[in-house]
Amino acid sequence: MPDKINLDFEKKVAEFYQSLGINQGPGDIQYRIILLVLKKNEGEITEFAEIRKYTDKVADRGSIGSKMKTVFQFEGLAEKVQRGGYVITDKGLIAANFIKETSVFYKRTKKMQTMLERLP
């Protein structure tokens, strides 16, 4: 997984999955970004401020805080280890790898779609 998170690309991928009726998981831009930021800091503490650095462009602070609690902590994808500090768990890494796979699937599908559109 590349260290740099491309917000525009992630938005496009999420919109693609939403267009397929998948509004949660791969189709949820907040879920994607939070997981990618957590994965970027694998083995280290991820500050909530760092997550917000990316998510502020797509969601408000409240909804991100709520998502951290109701999805990430509740499902055991991340552990809160200090005030405003999270660490990704093994389960979280599985979810992050799944998100990576969804990006690959998106790229492959789009590539094939555009290739077929160019066919005479």
Add this chain to the structure above:
Amino acid sequence: MSAGLLLNTTICFAIAIICLTFAAVITRNKSLWNDRTKPSLRALISLWSLVAITYLFTAFRMIAAYANNTELDMSVYYVAAIPFAFISVPLAYILMYILTGNKQTSRFIGLIFSIFGLAYLMLLFSQGVMEPRVSYWSSLITVNSDIAINIYLTGLFILPTAMILGIMTLIFLRKVSKKQLYHTTLLLVSISFVIDFMLVDMITNIDVMQLAARIFVLIGSILAYLSYFPPLTLQERLGIEEKHYEPYDEMDEFDPEVDVNA
């Protein structure tokens, strides 16, 4: 003189007419044209036009052979070699454009293939050809230069066929709709059929093999037409026919006059 030569002439004319008709139908069919398909469709029209011109001249060659006019036979062979030498140009352009989507790269590849064609023509005209060997079935002309044959083997056969196989593998690996699979596969197979058997047609020394190759070119051009305009029976058999359903209004379920179980 011989019915075989007349049959050969008819096949060449049939190829020319089918290819020209196909090119004309594509040109007029506006539903096929959009910003993405425009470059590849233009190249496809050029490809089929070049095939048509090549076989139109070849048909004249066969008539000349039938009339025992060796000089005319040889002269027309040189004329037919010109469109033939450039057949791989639009083909390489189409394949590169499908793969990359970049018009400039496709043009550049097209240019390289035109150099192949020019090199072939230069060698053909400088080294010349042997006198035609007229048989019951055909009139065979052998090119004096082995390098020229190698050039068009590489330019017309190896590279474009490898590209076609690459695109087909990509399509088979990904799940696409039945209709798209039918159209793409049949179009690529037909192009491959035509160029490969044109090559056999040009390099063979056996008259019957040349006739058989021309029959396969004819089949290839028909397949190309069918890839765009499949007959209804074929559509039904393959399950690719377009069905138009009326949108269902749920309010009908509450209408006492409409029997929903009907």
